[in-house]
Amino acid sequence: MQRESMEYDVVIVGGGPAGLSAAIRLKQLAAEKEGEINVCLIEKAAEIGGHILSGAVLDPRALAELFPDWESLGAPLKAPVSEDRFLMLKEGGGFQIPNWMLPGCFHNAGNHVISLGNLCRWLGEQAEALGVEIYPGFAGAEVLYNEEGSVKGVATGDMGVLKDGSQGPAYQPGMELLAKYTLFAEGCRGHLGKQLEEKFNLRENAEAQVYGIGLKELWEVKPEKHKSGLVIHTGGWPLDPQTYGGGFMYHMEDNQVSVGFVAGLGYSNPYFSPYEEFQRLKTHPALRTFLEGGKRIAYGARALAAGGLQSLPKLIFPGGALIGDDAGFLNAARIKGSHCAIKTGSLAAEACFDAVAAGRSSDELDAYPEAFRSSWLFDELHKARNFKPWMARGLHQGSLLFGIDQIVFRGKAPWTLHHSAADHTKLKKAADCQPIAYPKPDGVITFDRLSSVYLSNTNHEEDQLCHLTLKDAALPITVNLALYDAPEQRYCPAGVYEIVRDDAGDNPRLQINAQNCVHCKTCDIKDPTQNITWVVPQGGEGPNYPNM
Incomplete structure (x- = not known):
């Protein structure tokens, strides 16, 4: 069955803050200059913000x-x-670092505690009011190219393909969305962005990207324990000083609190479990006191790109650009990326609009990276560029050196530090590491993975092609299990990967419970052999996050 096609001036893949801001800015410019520009945005979730x-x-x-x-x-x-409170924790205790001792990146005066999902829903409303065509439930599955090699658009995924690859009774082919320029705003470790980086060699002059995984729960707490606008960050326990990460608790409106944990994916112990560390963090008295008597109402997880300025790829290629976290725009020192996404979406839109207005198509949008380099965002990321390399030296030494970097040199030290290697190369062999004994969940403050996945409202049609693909089906056993004790069982925050054996306890095999996947992309990043590739499932599937 032949795919239908539709043509636009600009197609945007991804309905997060970067993609929506780009769409809005394109339409704003058209209104300001009394011109016309046709903009289409597709989003793999069933609704914007989902x-x-x-x-x-x-x-x-x-x-x-x-x-x-x-x-x-x-x-x-x-x-x-x-x-603002920054707590340095030890088991059962700790202390608050006085705010006057903190670098400016940890100060949040003038900022707002939000649900980014709700902000994106609002941005979607603004975009539609301006005339942007938004199609939720359609995943960008394939990049389309012109004969000379430039990007000419994307194809959405086929629907109704069965597990064996055959076309089911509800089969519908994807649609080709063709454009003069295509902006990719898929978020961290974008499926298509990853392909574009390889095809156009966009990482040739960039350092390896380094990542983290963020896990988050939304709680409704007792009114007497709620303080709207309170921002808490934690370092130290439950992590050892050599493992990067920390916790957060943000008090929103309506007695709701988001509590979460970020772990760098450069950790070395294959027994380490970001999910279990997060559950353990919540038992600390500094956080538990807010949660006791409350109710957990949502859960989710997402990888984030934390390499900063050194790890940014080339942003443009013939016919399109990477924006937001698809390129890796995040300020890890500030623990913020949404403003980076909005800014880069706007900058790319301005370059795109001028190119379309000039009658150009399919060339490189040089004005976009030029505008970035002269923007306040470049200055902000340049100031923070040494944060992750310093912190890779351990919590105590890294905190001291970054403090000197920010307070003494004000982020303008005459050196730029480098990232040592990609995260997937840093796992040690299981035989060289100490297993970690995590406590069982109590069902009150701490919970198991499956009950958490239930709260993410995740749904995938089971009779479809698995969207978690293996390049070599043997490697999970011959390498991952044999050398690393199958770390995918622990780094996945949703219980997707499971080693199962026969009744005698022999013949291990990897079972992939793809229906549990919350689309965090951690497996695509951390698998030591880079054998797992995350591809888009049918459009509209995955988690459905409320107020996250």
Whole structure:
């Protein structure tokens, strides 16, 4: 069955803050200059915001540039930051670092505790009001190319393909969305962005990207324990000083609190479990006191690109560009990426609009990286560029050296540090590591994976091709299990990967419970042999996050 096609000036893949901001800015420019531009945005979630997960504390600077009147327009920024606390934890205790000792990147005055999913829903409303065609439930599955090799658009995924690859009774072919320029805003470790980086050698002059995994729960707490706008960050316990990561608790409006944990994916012990570390963190008195008597109402997880300026790929290629976290725009020192996404979406849109208005198509949008290099965002990321390399030296030494970097040199030290290697290369053999004994969940403050996945509202049609593909079906046993004790069982936050054996306890095999997948992409990043490739499932499937 032949695919139908539709033509636009610009196609945007991904309905997060970067993609939506790009779409909005394109339409704003058309209105300002009394021109026309046809913009289509596709989003793999069933609704805008459904797959969006972030802490989140928002720096509103980029949003205010996009919508100076965001407050009167009803943007969902309802909990301005009222207090910052940075806690250095040890088991059962710890201390608060005085705010005057903290680098400026940890200060949140003027920022807002938000649900990024709700902000994206609001941005989607603004985009549609401006005339953007938005199609949720359609996943970008394939990049389309012109004969000379430039990008000419994307194809959405086929629907109704069965497990064996055959066409089921409800089969529908994907649609080709053709454009003069295509902007890719898929978020961290984008499926198509990864292919574009390889095809156009976009990482030739970039250092290896380094990643983290963020896990988050949304709780409704007792009113007397809630303090709207309170922002808490933690370092130290339950992690050892050589493992990068930390916790957060953000008090939103309506007695809701988001509590979460970020772990760097450069860890070396294959027995390490980010999910179990997060559950353990919540038992610390500094966080538990807020959660006791409350109710957990949502859960999710997402990888994040934390390499910063050194790890940014080339942003452009013939016919398109990478924006937001598809390129790796995140300020790890500030624990923020949403303002980076909004800004880069706007910058790419401006370059794109000028190219279309000039009658160009399928060339490289040089004006986009040029505008980035002259923007406040470049200055911000340049100031923070040494954060992750310093922290790779361990919590105590890294914190001291980064403090000197920021307070003494104000982020303008005459050196730029480098990332040592990709995260998947850093696992040690299981025989060289100590297993970690994690406590059983109590069902009150701590929970098992499957009950957590239930709260993510994740759904995948079971009779479809598995969207977690293996390049070599033997490697999970011959390498991962044999050498690393199958670390995919622990780094996955959703119980997707499971080693099962026969009744005698022999003949191990990897079982992939793809229906549990929350689309975090951690497996695609951390698998030591890079044997797992995440591809898009049928459009509309996956988690459905409320208020995350």
